[in-house]
Amino acid sequence: MEEKPGQDRIPDTPLFDRKRSLGGYRINKMAMGLSRPENREAFKQDESAYLDRFGLTPEEKEAVMTRNWREMVRLGGNLFFILKISAVDPVRITEIGAHQAGMEHDDFLRNRLGKKV
Amino acid sequence: MEEKPGQDRIPDTPLFDRKRSLGGYRINKMAMGLSRPENREAFKQDESAYLDRFGLTPEEKEAVMTRNWREMVRLGGNLFFILKISAVDPVRITEIGAHQAGMEHDDFLRNRLGKKV
Amino acid sequence: MAKLIGGLGTSHVPSIGAAIDKGLRDTPDWKPFFDGYIPGQDWVKEHKPDVAVVIFNDHGNSFFLDKVPTFAVGCAEEYRPVDEGWGPRAIPSFKGAVDFSWHFIDTLIENRFDPMICQEIEVDHGIQVPMELFWGRPAEWPVQVVPIFVNVIQYPIPLPSRCYEMGRVLRQAIESYPTDERFVVLGTGGLSHQLQGARAGFVNPEADRAFLNDIATDPDKLAGMSREQYVEMFGSEGAELMMWLVMRGAMDRDVVVRHKHYFVPASMTGAGMIVMENAATASPAVAA
Amino acid sequence: MAKLIGGLGTSHVPSIGAAIDKGLRDTPDWKPFFDGYIPGQDWVKEHKPDVAVVIFNDHGNSFFLDKVPTFAVGCAEEYRPVDEGWGPRAIPSFKGAVDFSWHFIDTLIENRFDPMICQEIEVDHGIQVPMELFWGRPAEWPVQVVPIFVNVIQYPIPLPSRCYEMGRVLRQAIESYPTDERFVVLGTGGLSHQLQGARAGFVNPEADRAFLNDIATDPDKLAGMSREQYVEMFGSEGAELMMWLVMRGAMDRDVVVRHKHYFVPASMTGAGMIVMENAATASPAVAA
Ligand SMILES: [Fe+3]
Ligand SMILES: [Fe+3]
Structure with a gap:
């Protein structure tokens, strides 16, 4: 049997396994909702109320x-x-990437993606 | 390769193959809708209007x-x-069965299902 | 490691649930049917399984025709009864054996199966009725469940031999699961019935009785039959009987039949039940 | 019988579609990327395929986490672009090769695959971008499509070798399909990229270039790698590269590489393209 992926044995690489899929269910369902225009409008109008509709915990919110x-x-x-x-x-x-990497945006582009910035 | 089922080679036995699944899509979707109470209400109130919502052809209606x-x-x-x-x-x-078999209900119960009626 | 303590087979006709709901259990039409399950219920009470893996098909309730999975496996915390048209039935929700479900899904993928993975899904009479037939109507189900949905409605449906193979993978998953939980596997559906077309009302008691023998003694024969042979022999909806092969595939070659019951017609269906144990580890009780 | 005339591989990064939509094709950032696809577009114009089988993954647009199919195959008349959050893109709907899709699904089931069967489904950039890269932006697509969705997001994802096997069944389906239509198969996704975690922004141009060689000359090696090796080498999202193996599995052992292109980074991704023909039936044109 090959080793199971989904157990974060590769450094800094969170795999979307059962634990994360279950833990992130509310956040992801809320975000999936944004593929409907009326939900995008609701998010814009009152983000906090929109998030509450999906039962996000205070930490998630x-x-x-x-x-x-x-x-x-x-x-x-x-x-x-x-x-x-x-x-x-x-x-x-790339800004989302840089944020996760804990790097400045330019630095991220240069040192991770090899861009000449 | 085994012979493919879904081609009605067994007498009087329509199998739910691609042709029927496609052809019956509207009727089945309409009927699936009846698993929601508000749709059952709509069907009761105005059956014709409910069927139109699912685009049934005159023949299907x-x-x-x-x-x-x-x-x-x-x-x-x-x-x-x-x-x-x-x-x-x-x-x-059993009435639905008898109707399809083209038999009286009692006759259907007796001769198909072996009931003592 | 976890242990497979038995393989159960049963019909899952919706009218059975309706008969219980309407209090018809002891009417002349239904009493002989329900009485036949008493030994099965006793077996369950005596052997106290912790987890029930239940193989069944959805009947146009949880899935529509837009997206039909060949095999779907539940890994939810809870499975609520679905509204089949008459409102959700007033029975307790099923608690999922979540961790084992994921372990089983991992094992399926490693063994070249391609299941749909369901974290949120409601369930119809396909699982409700078998659970009621073996466990009665408790306030809470005393077992956790793993639902396995098989497409036996829209063609192409899977090969009988593929169902049988899936059973072997299920067994492997049970025996590699690091708890001491006790598992039963329930194959459900059938026996002979046909709801559609001019042959509606077709039942085949002789073939049904042979099936209840062969499932114990000659499952390879049943696994080798074509889908078309199932339809011919058991009717267009009776073909769902091939789902019992998942249960049988999870068991050893040699089994002991503890109980067996056949009744026709339950509604429009030949209805059957079986309780088997692996011969190698069978309890000392007397065979039926 | 129908004929497989080529195997194409390409990345399907959403920013590529956005760059086209915003008219950025000829900006310094994008021109070298898009120019690299011109030979691929010329190959398509010259060889005029009738049907494109496109293997891709949904990115949280057509499927949610409640029900995740391992493999899903479309058999719809039409596939509309899905709203990924910015509204559905203004590109033509894809016309389905309905009859072939069902034939393929039959062939899969007979060969012990367990696909989800989709008669109604919308499609995301996973298929849109590859179609635009090879066919441009026509008023109507000049080919019919067969979408194959692979779960490469929620673990357990399928084994690379299982994807490769599916390709062989696809080839069998094409060669047993009684028309004279010309098929191309598109493997999409990758190459190296990682969107999540502290390693976000990981690209591996060296591994990407090796992959573009190996996919032609040593696919067995790629099929034999574990899922974990894909993640390690190509990043958590770069692991979707294993979907190219479905395409490669549909081809002969010996192929001729007509065109090849690599560019990094397209957005946050190592982006690659390849055009291959089976050596035995390759057109006489000069290899790239
Ligand atoms: Fe059933
Ligand atoms: Fe992708």
């Missing part, structure tokens, strides 16, 4: 409302879902 | 409204879906 991507991922948020937040409140994916 | 089970099945209706009509307008499953 805080992470979303402060756009703390690293924390959202730690709580089980998956980028493919939570990225939809950036459709409502624009931010570049 | 006629089959449903006259409770012509044989015809519903011929048009691709699947018993597991269309049976939900009997949750709104009660009829026994």
